[in-house]
Amino acid sequence: MIARLVAVVLALLLAGAAQAAERKPDLILTGTIVDSDNQTYREVPFAVPAGTTRVTVRFSYTGKDKHTTIDLGLFGSERFRGWSGGNKGEFTLSETDATPSYLPGPLPAGTWKLVLGIPNIRKGVSATYEAQIWFGDTGAASTFSDGPLATGPAWFRGDLHMHDAHSDGECKSQSGNKVPCPLYKTVEAAAARHLDFIAISDHNAISQFDAMRELQPYFDKTLLIPAREITTFHGHANVYGTTGFIDFRLGSATVPDLNALLDRVAALGGLFTINHPALPSGEICMGCGWTVPDTDYARIPAIEIINGGATALFGNADNPISGIAFWQDKLNRGYRITAIGGSDNHDATAEKNPVGAPVTAVFAANLSESAILAAIRAGHVFIDAEGDTTRLLELTARNGKIAMGDTVTLHPRETVRFDLHIAGAAGAHAVLIEDGKPLAALRDGTIAGNDVHLPFQATFDGKRHWLRAEVRDAKNRLLLIGNPIYINAGPAGP
Ligand SMILES: [Zn+2]
Ligand SMILES: [Zn+2]
The missing domain is CATH 2.60.120.380 (Jelly Rolls)
Incomplete structure (x- = not known):
């Protein structure tokens, strides 16, 4: 039968x-x-x-x-x-x-x-x-795995920008020749640094996803997030969380302007972030700086403010080509844009400009692609400039109810209590920045122990402001930088 x-x-x-x-x-x-x-x-x-x-x-x-x-x-x-x-x-x-x-x-x-x-x-x-x-999409939490790799809300630390054989990543072969560096070397390096997640962002390519799918079940403690670096003549940007093709030919008939590109990213549900915006452009670094005219920053959820390549060049994450000033300028204009970091590693075996430096730490509901990307959009993020995976920077207000990336609404002359929690940075000192300028609200910014709380309070005038914290070492090198708490800011742009 x-x-x-x-x-x-x-x-x-x-x-x-x-x-x-x-x-x-x-x-x-x-x-x-x-x-x-x-x-x-x-x-x-x-x-x-x-x-x-x-x-x-x-x-x-x-x-x-x-x-x-x-x-x-x-x-x-x-x-x-x-x-x-x-x-x-x-x-x-x-x-x-x-x-x-x-x-x-x-x-x-x-x-x-x-x-x-x-x-x-x-x-x-x-x-x-x-x-x-x-x-189509099954609705799984991540592209390359069904469930979260770790459950429960926590700080998860990862690297959001790196290259391998699928673009211009190179490393030494068995014979010592420089060859396209296999993608698994990047994942191996990330796992060795105990990163919770990585986004491999080859230039305009999407061929890397097949190798990532093969590797994810083996690397079941390192979430692999699909990404690519949209590499144009007018700037570079990462797109996370989609494997669909995105036409990168900005300025051509197929992609006449940035809004057309952003429309495509939005249709795919991707997260778009501007990379290394203050790098020079021209023959020294073609298309590296962000020079796209009429960028609508209300449509830009995040900016890479610390780039591992630039940090390695200067020995300090806060350097003339960091994205910090570029980002703060947008915050001062009323945009809410999350600061992130990326190593921009091009050789997974290298000690200089390694995978995982800087680290972007994200407070997410669990270790899945959807939770990590949602938390980046929300600004629940700080950056460890050196890629230490044990340090912590948490700026909160109102007994922890308001976190970095959140907004607190205040009347004129209203005072609010903050708590700055720093771990793993004994001997360094904390600095507060309000609207791009130092704010002297900490009694003493010295970080006297391995796990310290520095409570402070500040009074505001009822207008829009932003307040963030950072940690610097004895030589004033930037170690940690947090996203702002927004005061009286609307939900999106100005
Ligand atoms: Zn780039
Ligand atoms: Zn890159």
Whole structure:
């Protein structure tokens, strides 16, 4: 008796914006395997709709206790897409990346077929199988893993800017020649520095995602966030949290202006951040400084204010080409933009300008891509300029209810209590900056122990302000820099 195939179409709408919770499958295919199916192949067809950006399959079956075995593979409408036999119950494919065993590439609409191989089913035994299929985003918390790598709110520390073989990252080969540096060396270096997350941001390329998908299950303590460095003639910017193609040819007919580029990033749900805005532009560093005319900073959620390459050049994160002044100018104009850092590492094996210096520390709900990117948008971030993963800078107000990135609304002449919490920086000193200028509200900025609280209070005039804290060493080198608490600021731009 030939088993009947039952196909239930639950929904054919593609997923919209990324959700934190996994959504229901778009399609569930079920069927029965009987003993006469032993050592045969069964094709299970299903329709892939036009415009599909990702196909994800989760497969399960009964009867393993009776030694029933069902192998799994996939043929697309035009070609073979992979075979995982009995070694994977779930796989995903997109244009850029696929679970190992499967081929990334275009996902043409049409009839695709799951191929079930039945190497063994005993006489008199039957088994049922179920294939759950998603088209587009599954709503998983991260691109390369389903659940968070760590649960519960905490400070998570990572590097948001680095390069490898998929762009201009180079390191020494076995023979000592400079060669494109394999992506896994970057992930290995990040893991060795105990980073919680990294975003590998090759120049305009999106070929790195396939390698990241392979590595994520092994590096299950280091969240891999898809990124790329949009590299234009007028500035560089990272986009995090999407694998979709983004046309980077700013100023060409396809991307006439920055708003067109930002519209595409928004449609993909990506996070856009301006990189190293104060680097020089010209033949010394082509397109490096941010010179895009008429940038609408209300659409810029974050700016890289500390770049590891620039820090290595000057031996101090606060240097003439840091992005700090550029960022503060935007804050003074009323924009709320999160300051982040990135190593911009181009050699994962290098000791100078290494992976993980600076570190961007993010207070997030858990260690997942959606939580980390949401916390960056919210400004719950400080930067450790040297990449120490044990230091802490927390500026809070009103008994911890207001954190960095938040707004506190005050009447004229209202006084508010703050707490500055610093750990791992004994012997250094703390400085407060209000609207870009030092604020002498700390009785004594000296950090006398390994874990200190420096409470202070300040009175404001009812107008818009911002207040941030930083920590400097005895030589006045910048160690830690926090995002501001905003006073009387609106939710977005000016
Ligand atoms: Zn760059
Ligand atoms: Zn870069």
